[in-house]
Amino acid sequence: MIQVIPPRSGTAFELKRGESLKVIDPQGEQVADLVAFNRHDTGEAISSGRSIDYASKIYLSTGDTIYSNRSQALLRIVEDTVGRHDFLLSPCSAEMFRIIYGDTEPHRGCLGNLAAALAPYGIAADAIPTAFNVFMNVPVDAATGVIRVEPPLSRAGDYIVFEAQMDLLIGLTACSAGQSNNFAYKPIHYELIHHGLIHSEAIAHG
Ligand SMILES: [Zn+2]
Numbered sequence: 001m002i003q004v005i006p007p008r009s010g011t012a013f014e015l016k017r018g019e020s021l022k023v024i025d026p027q028g029e030q031v032a033d034l035v036a037f038n039r040h041d042t043g044e045a046i047s048s049g050r051s052i053d054y055a056s057k058i059y060l061s062t063g064d065t066i067y068s069n070r071s072q073a074l075l076r077i078v079e080d081t082v083g084r085h086d087f088l089l090s091p092c093s094a095e096m097f098r099i100i101y102g103d104t105e106p107h108r109g110c111l112g113n114l115a116a117a118l119a120p121y122g123i124a125a126d127a128i129p130t131a132f133n134v135f136m137n138v139p140v141d142a143a144t145g146v147i148r149v150e151p152p153l154s155r156a157g158d159y160i161v162f163e164a165q166m167d168l169l170i171g172l173t174a175c176s177a178g179q180s181n182n183f184a185y186k187p188i189h190y191e192l193i194h195h196g197l198i199h200s201e202a203i204a205h206g
Contacts, residue, residue, distance in 0.1 A: 003192075005032070007185035010113030010173035012121060014039055015164045015192065020078065022161045023134050023172065024189040025154040031175035032188040033091045033110040033131035035118075036066070036074045039167040042123055044068045046075075048087045048130040058140065059084060066132060066162070074168060075132075079161035082154045086136035088147070091128065092177035101178065110173040118171050128171070134160055136180055151182035161193070 002024070005011055010033075015021055023032050038044035050067040052058050060066065061083045066075040090096075091114060097106030108116075115125035135152040174188040175181055 001191065002189050005172060005174040005188040005190065007174050007187055008107060008113070008176040010110060010117045010171060012114075012117035012169065012171045013192070015168045015170050017164050017166050017168075018195055020161050020163045020193040020195070021075075021170060022079075022159055022191040022193060024157070024159040024191070025082075025135055025152070025186075026156060026189045027186045028154055028156040028158070029135075029152045029182045029184065030154070030186040030188060031136040031152055031177070031180045032134040032190075033114065033171075033173045033175055034134055034162075035091075035114060035128055035131045035171040037121075037123065037169040038068065038072075038074075039169045042121065042127070042169065044070050044072065045127070045129050046132060048132075051132075052087060058087060060087060060132075061085070065165070069129075073165040075162040076165060077160060078163045079159070081158045082135055082152070082160065084135070084137050084153045085160070086133040086138040087130070088138060089130070089133060089136070089149075091131050091173070092175060092180070096177070107176050109176045113173050113176070114171040118169070121169055123169075131171075133175070133180075136175070149177075149179040152180070
């Protein structure tokens, strides 16, 4: 069943080992920040630094693994119709909107939305790491290291599928930052794929 994250909001849910999470951009050019924690020990969390190190590249896509701060595999990307996601930048936040956009009454951003969604699981805002920024398009100039935040390459209906490598707690947003989403705030859709159900359906259909 497809779930909807309304514009500029976020949610949290459990994803069991072997289940898959499909993140869909229903309208195009919309980023979704994804964080993941070990469901049984939330001190273990998604690690941008380790994942980039072990993949030896900054743009992860199909076949690549997302690692934890303890170097355990959390998620594997099994499908990706876009091929461009960011894993360098932190979730947008009220402070970021003050510093970069000069907002005087800033939105709480993905960080605030993730903190609110993860609070019932005992995770504080300071424990939220750099997210895997699904569909975020941050080209890097190879010579100077200068980065730009460009509109996502995702079109309506594009998606990415992650397979859980351990029992996880996931935080997921429809990003609140103007630059990241070509200055239009849209929803994000997601779907949990339970392999056991798909398997039994396949059997029922012969
Ligand atoms: Zn954001």
